[in-house]
Amino acid sequence: MSEPAISALPMQVREPGLPAKVTIYEVGPRDGLQNEKGIVDTTVKAEFVRRLLDAGLPIVEATSFVHPRWVPQLADAADLMTELMTDLGELGRALPVLVPNERGLERALELGLRHVAIFGSATETFARKNLNRSLDAQFAMFEPVVSRARDAGLDVRAYVSMCFGDPWEGAVPIEQVVSVGKRLLDLGASQLSLGDTIGVGTAGHVTALVDAFTAAGVGTERLALHFHDTYGQALANAYAGLRAGVTTFDASAGGLGGCPYAKSATGNLATEDLVWFLEGLGIEHGVDLGKVVATSVWMAGELGRPSPSAVVRALAG
Known part of the structure; x- marks a missing residue:
């Protein structure tokens, strides 16, 4: 399919005090596809990653070495990474992958990958549902993963889910999120991605959370923000994050995604x-907007449904 014609782009109006440059951390191939009921072919996933890289996205999280029983969609993780490394060489080895535990890390090390991520929880209930661990016990599980990864020269990113609200526990105290996040950074993670897993956060909440991390000694250069658009707040929240000084934002091409362990989690912020x-x-x-739109239109065709992204609908409709 040819790239859609972009007839207009927004007029640029710089706002004093905002960052001059940001990094978009693309999570579509992993977080975007993990909850799809129909199994997406490995060759399609590989093409998805290649197209996103070609569109200029600097980081594309490719998959997760999770047990197939928990996320059947990602059962082909090793095959996918092998295909990408064959095609992309060193660039393929540098693609981030999620590793839930030491066994997942071992699989990443066996393939010679160089960038892994762990996925923690800010709440007790979600830690038990997602990790089968208590809130405190999750750190004992992550410590050897991060330590071994760092000893092997790998970069480690840490995600924290349910930072803005939990469907079982409700509001999550800001100080609790900061405590969990600092403990993950103290283990050796280089970056912390704060997730609004069910999309209930609002701009003021984002500002307060980022400010609390700053007050606790965690600079904004170590933070990333990961928003879901359940209540249409993702871009407003991203704006609040920018104003607070954050320069890394997670996003998913076409707005794909959700969390398989939280039914109220809808699509990610669309790239x-x-x-x-x-x-x-x-x-x-x-990032080349036209190429990302074309990629999302193509993937929507593979999945058999239109993209939920407003920009994709406007430019390719």
Whole structure:
């Protein structure tokens, strides 16, 4: 399919005090596809990753070495990474993968991968449902994973889920999120991604959480923000994050995604919507909007349903 014609881009109006450049951390191939009921062919997943890289996305999280019983969609993780490394060489080895435990790390090490991520919880209930561990016990599980990864020269990213609300526990105290996040960074993670897993966060909440991390000695250069658009707040929350000084934002091409362990988690912030937003602010991001839109239109065809991204609908409709 040819790339859609972009007839207009937003007028750029720089706002004083905002970052000049941000990094978009693309999670579509992993977080975007993990909850799909129909199994997506490995060759399609590999093409998805290649297209996203070709669109200029600097980081594309490819898959997760989770047990197939828990996430059947990602059972082909080793095959996918082998295909990508064959095609992309060193670039393929550098693609991030999620590793839930030491066994997942071992699989990543066997393939010679160089960038892994762990996925923690800010709440007791979700830790038990997602990790089969208590809130405190999750750190004992992650410690050897991070230690071994760092000893092997790998970069480690840490995700924290349910930072803005939990469907079982409700509101999550900001100080609890900061405590969990700091403990993951103290284990040796280089970056902490704060997730609004069910999309209940609002702009003021984002500001307060980022400010609390800053007050606790965690600089914004070590933080990333991961928003879901359940209540239509993802871009407003991204704006609050920018104003607070955060420069890394997770996004998923076409707005794909959700959490398989939280039924109320709907689509991620769409990469295209974020790019359009950043374009209007004159913030450098390095992504070719037309290519990402074309990729999401193609993937929507593979999945058999339209993209939920507003920008994709506007530019390719």
